[in-house]
Amino acid sequence: DVKVTQSSRYLVKRTGEKVFLECVQDMDHENMFWYRQDPGLGLRLIYFSYDVKMKEKGDIPEGYSVSREKKERFSLILESASTNQTSMYLCASRGQLGVSTDTQYFGPGTRLTVL
Amino acid sequence: AQKVTQAQTEISVVEKEDVTLDCVYETRDTTYYLFWYKQPPSGELVFLIRRNSFDEQNEISGRYSWNFQKSTSSFNFTITASQVVDSAVYFCALSAYQTGANNLFFGTGTRLTVIP
Numbered sequence: 527d528v529k530v531t532q533s534s535r536y537l538v539k540r541t542g543e544k545v546f547l548e549c550v551q552d553m554d555h556e557n558m559f560w561y562r563q564d565p566g567l568g569l570r571l572i573y574f575s576y577d578v579k580m581k582e583k584g585d586i587p588e589g590y591s592v593s594r595e596k597k598e599r600f601s602l603i604l605e606s607a608s609t610n611q612t613s614m615y616l617c618a619s620r621g622q623l624g625v626s627t628d629t630q631y632f633g634p635g636t637r638l639t640v641l
Numbered sequence: 642a643q644k645v646t647q648a649q650t651e652i653s654v655v656e657k658e659d660v661t662l663d664c665v666y667e668t669r670d671t672t673y674y675l676f677w678y679k680q681p682p683s684g685e686l687v688f689l690i691r692r693n694s695f696d697e698q699n700e701i702s703g704r705y706s707w708n709f710q711k712s713t714s715s716f717n718f719t720i721t722a723s724q725v726v727d728s729a730v731y732f733c734a735l736s737a738y739q740t741g742a743n744n745l746f747f748g749t750g751t752r753l754t755v756i757p
Contacts, residue, residue, distance in 0.1 A: 535684075559745075566749060567749065568732070568747040568748060568749040568750060569732070569745075569747040571744060571745070584744070585744075614684065616686060618686075618745075628674070628691075629676070629688055629691050630676075630688075630745055631688060632678070632685060632686035632687075632688075633685065634683065634684055634685040635684040635685060635686075637684070
C-alpha cells in the first residue's frame with residue numbers, strides 16, 4: 527500500500543519563526559513534491575526533488591526552501607514565516623516516469639496558520 | 642502551456658442522483674496523462690484514476706465512470722447513485738511529458754455535496 531506521511535496535521539506559528547514541514551514516503555520513490563493549496567487557486571507546486579540532494583523550483587518557490595538528505599524524506603522550510611504563508615501544504619511522491627508508478631500519491635496535508 | 646478548467650465550482654445533489662463533474666484541459670503535447678483526485682473533508686488527496694492520451698476508452702469502476710474525449714479535450718467524471726460519502730472536493734489534473742512531466746497541473750476543483 528502507498529504511504530505518504532506528514533509530520534503534523536495542524537501547525538500554528540508566529541510571524542518570523544522558522545518552520546519545518548516533514549514528509550516521509552515508504553514507496554522508494556525517486557520524486558517528491560511540495561504543494562500549497564488555497565481556496566480558489568487549486569494546488570500550486572512549490573518545489574520538487576527528483577533525487578537525493580536534488581531539487582527544482584516549482585511555480586511559487588519564493589519564501590521557501592527544501593531539503594532532501596534521504597530518499598524517503600523531503601522537508602519544506604519556511605525561513606521566516608509570514609501571514610501570507612498560511613495555507614494547506616501537501617506533500618506527494620511519485621516513481622519514475624513512463625512506468626505504472628508515475629502517479630503522484632499525496633500525504634494527508636498540514637494546515638499551517640501563521641499569526 | 643497546460644491548463645485544466647473545472648467550470649463547476651460547487652454542485653449539490655440529493656442522494657441516489659447521478660452527477661457528472663466536468664473537466665476540460667489544454668495542452669499542445671501529444672503525450673500526456675489525466676488524473677482525477679478526491680479530497681474528502683479530512684484533507685488528503687486520494688488518487689482515483691489515471692488516463693494516458695493514447696487510451697480513449699471509457700472506464701468504469703463501481704459507481705464511478707470516466708469519459709475521455711480528445712476531440713473536445715474533456716475528461717468528465719460521473720458518479721452514479723451518489724452517496725453521502727461521495728461528498729468531497731474533486732480535482733482534475735494533467736501532466737504533459739514534453740513540457741515537464743514533473744508538473745501536475747490541477748484544476749481549481751469541484752465541491753460536491755450529496756444531501757441525504
